[in-house]
Amino acid sequence: xxxxxxxxxxxxxxxxxxxxxxxxxxxxxxxxxxxxxxxxxxxxxxxxxxxxxxxxxxxxxxxxxxxxxxxxxxxxxxxxxxxxxxxxxxxxxxxxxxxxxxxxxxxxxxxxxxxxxxxxxxxxxxxxxxxxxxxxxxxxxxxxxxxxxxxxxxxxxxxxxxxxxxxxxxxxxxxxxxxxxxxxxxxxxxxxxxxxxxxxxxxxxxxxxxxxxxxxxxxxxxxxxxxxxxxxxxxxxxxxxxxxxxxxxxxxxxxxxxxxxxxxxxxxxxxxxxxxxxxxxxxxxxxxxxxxxxxxxxxxxxxxxxxxxxxxxxxxxxxxxxxxxxxxxxxxxxxxxxxxxx
Numbered sequence: 001x002x003x004x005x006x007x008x009x010x011x012x013x014x015x016x017x018x019x020x021x022x023x024x025x026x027x028x029x030x031x032x033x034x035x036x037x038x039x040x041x042x043x044x045x046x047x048x049x050x051x052x053x054x055x056x057x058x059x060x061x062x063x064x065x066x067x068x069x070x071x072x073x074x075x076x077x078x079x080x081x082x083x084x085x086x087x088x089x090x091x092x093x094x095x096x097x098x099x100x101x102x103x104x105x106x107x108x109x110x111x112x113x114x115x116x117x118x119x120x121x122x123x124x125x126x127x128x129x130x131x132x133x134x135x136x137x138x139x140x141x142x143x144x145x146x147x148x149x150x151x152x153x154x155x156x157x158x159x160x161x162x163x164x165x166x167x168x169x170x171x172x173x174x175x176x177x178x179x180x181x182x183x184x185x186x187x188x189x190x191x192x193x194x195x196x197x198x199x200x201x202x203x204x205x206x207x208x209x210x211x212x213x214x215x216x217x218x219x220x221x222x223x224x225x226x227x228x229x230x231x232x233x234x235x236x237x238x239x240x241x242x243x244x245x246x247x248x249x250x251x252x253x254x255x256x257x258x259x260x261x262x263x264x265x266x267x268x269x270x271x272x273x274x275x276x277x278x279x280x281x282x283x284x285x286x287x288x289x290x291x292x293x294x295x296x297x298x299x300x301x302x303x304x305x306x307x308x309x310x311x312x313x314x315x316x317x318x319x320x321x322x323x324x325x326x327x328x329x330x331x332x333x334x335x336x337x338x339x340x341x342x
Contacts, residue, residue, distance in 0.1 A: 042071035042146075048078050048168035058146060058161025062089075065161040071146040075137070080181035081168045083137040084201060085112070085144070089163040092148075093155045094128045103127035108148045110162060114208060115141040116289050123205065123292060133294060134204030136173065172200035172212065183212035189219055189302035197226075199233075199285055199295025206246075206287055206295040214283040216276070218302040224281035226250075227273035228298040234291030235264025246291055250274055251282040 235245025
């Protein structure tokens, strides 16, 4: 600064002080305008009429966000569309002695709300640096709020805030099977003999008050086998309506199959999977307006009925064992096939 003053004295003489003062005021005004602009753009309302996807960031991203903010964001879809929010960066300041605490209102936080028949219900509140799961609206509206505070102890580093992608979708975030706008997905062995299927918005929170149908249609000589590698569906007990549980259930018919149990909570599908009786299998996933979880991920496979026939396996094994006579083989086959008749 001393060299700068000497330079001005030599070139501009007595105007030195006036020029320095104007320069400092200009910089201060510029910084104030930048902060004001970031605060003015804090509240946003986006509809699917404007664009089907885009990106939202916190004020001043990726630099330190301002203190004492309360930003609101509203995303509104139309017709059969759902709103999907996917975070790509999340970095909020949390006091050092509360880094492992649950998010609370006095922390910098991001909260999300969904519309349930005209009533806004909180989905979750996120803080700290852990990436939130992707979110999906239950109907046509999802709202969010970003709140920051002024802290006595200043952060040791800049905190970027958040960056997220919004999408207005009709496929519920499910990319497998043939779909329609009512969360129904069709899988045919004529198109693929195996593949994946999963809950809406997986691996994020599945939307509340949503029912999805997965129909598996094989050839007459086939069965359907389903195995699950991930299962997080909220619920209790028998997963019935009285327990107000989210659930997944299976049916060998196009209507409800009362012989087969529902699955939810700690009552997970068998590790070995489930199998249809014939060439048709129907899966229903249902969520209520209370719970949130991250759903399920599974594999489907259409298998040959003949390939699963127990007599074929027994006969093959018997022929390979030395010392067995034909009579023994006949008795073994008769025993296995005739027992169910008595």
